Amino acid sequence: MDPTEPKVVVVTGASAGVGRATARAFAARGDKLALLARGEHGLAAAATDIGHRAAAVLPISVDMSDFDAVEKAAKQIEEELGPIDVWVNNAFITVFGPFEEMRPEEFHRVTEVTYHGYVHGTRVALERMRSRQSGAIVQVGSALAYRGIPLQSAYCGAKHAIEGFTESVRCELKHRGSPVQVTMVQLPAVNTPQFDWALSRMSRKAQPVPPIYQPEVAADAVVYAAEHPQRREYWVGTSTVATLLANKFAPGLLDRYLGRTGYAAQQTDESAEPGRRANLWQPLDDEDGEDFGARGRFDDQARTVSPQMWLSRHHRLLALLGAAAGVAVAARAVRE
Template sequence: MTVSGSRDQVVVVTGASGGIGRAVARAFGAQHHRVALLARGEAGLNAAADEIRRAGGTALPIPTDVADHSQVEAAADRVERELGPIDTWVNVAFTSVFARAWDIRPEEFRRITEVTYLGYVHGTLAALKRMRPRDSGTVVQVGSALAYRGIPLQSAYCGSKHAIQGFNEALRCELLAERSKVHVTMVQMPAVNTPQFSWVLSRLPRHAQPVPPIYQPEVAAEAVLHAAAHPRRREYWVGGSTVGTLIANAVAPGVLDRYLAKTGIKSQQTKQPTPADQPANLWQPADGRGGDDFGAHGEFDSTSSSRSPQLWASRHHGVLAACGGALTAAALTLWRTRR
């Protein structure tokens, strides 16, 4: 999926050093766009920049803590100075703690909120400051099924994703009210095989894992590029599990509460104990200067899917509606001829 417009685009991706952000930045680079990469981890940033350059794109890595609005503003200024006007801004950066709510310290809740929620606010405001005067541009919020449905062991992360959802809905209404040509859209993700399960602070007895079914980061990146190219739609759902979760939560949230109480804790842990030396990126990047590059993929390649039929269906509503209409018409014609 190519971002709309014939010329190369200037794209900013936060959280670009690993996971979904890394896959998104690499995908934009493969389309020969000019990509600014914002994250704290310099090892990951530099490796991501190398991947983009090898793919034929232009890369500008900028070490940035998105929790600090002044750093985000400075990064946006540098992007426009060195790459040109920003066309697309993709918010991905986050952090979290795997633990029961009462085992997460108040300062950790605050830090998670500042990175995962306010980081999106800071990035969006920096983009709007530059896009609204030009009346052009797109902001893509990388969300989650957890923006609608909280699950155990991720209370701080779920709270932040819920906050992003509310912020984005309100902002979209405001842009529509002023008939702006700046668009915001949100992509709700399923469980994805990212390095977060190896570097997020965990107080679980066993190694954290995504709740199956698990998808590869490239599936998420494909959805983000499609959303960037078609930003008039308010949101996209990726993966059958996302669709099922959101529908179940809308129809029977109390039943889902009880189901997750029984299954949600066990399903987010492997049988292996949490490594005693596992890094934690809450306060400092796990892939900082002199550290290791974790890449886009986590440890669950063998159990992760690189395809999502539901994503295809989500991208082709018109085709499915037309096919459904044609089948219905054919059925009616057949029924009438046999009367």
């Protein structure tokens, strides 16, 4: 993707959280943005937020679990903004609580939005990109795409499914020799409003598992991935790297560790509000007109940079510098 030319970019879940921050980041490039989310109020606020930066903004209210609605949105985007260059799948919902306390219809709903929503977005994007032999799809993932944790069984299951689905699609594109690229960005814990609007069956208020990063860190990684989609996936944050490596080499040990610490790590000391509203079935911004924005209530704990992501972006340069240093050491040893 040529960063000097405006692109048509679609961001799902764009009204708040990582999606909102990602829309801002693409808008700062002067791209044309299509913003997809359920809540019309949040979408209007997001459009106003980025309107002065983006080349064009098109907010569309859509539930990503409804394929016909997603297909209709994609058609409208291309009619009004032009051919889609980048599609970012980000929309999700979740439920906090033990699996046994979750109702079947709630588990199904999380899966429909968080997993099938990505499937639907990928399908409508591919149908258009393949015919033009160009385009990039970015799947916003999580360390939980590889490592399940307690109290988030539906969300972890959906993220695992997205990972496997994306790998299959990527292989099929390579089999066809298609230049369309699909990449995935695995995120750490992020300071977003989801911890105040997600359905929770926990006795205390939900929180991200520390260390926590600001959504702008995630957004920068998503934009970079869209610019460099040839790489199959990106890991953001040292906690993501540590979690995935620990799960690869010592999964049983990690099971026991998370069994001991995973409950407390996802809850604050504050008691949960009884009867608190949740966004599982409908968006909350349309009920009270609130704009949730990109950030949640953990600003005082959240990190604004990810040195690991910088290293990931410059891994080739670092490898060359390492090789050069090795040659210099070897040459000095020969001289001595």
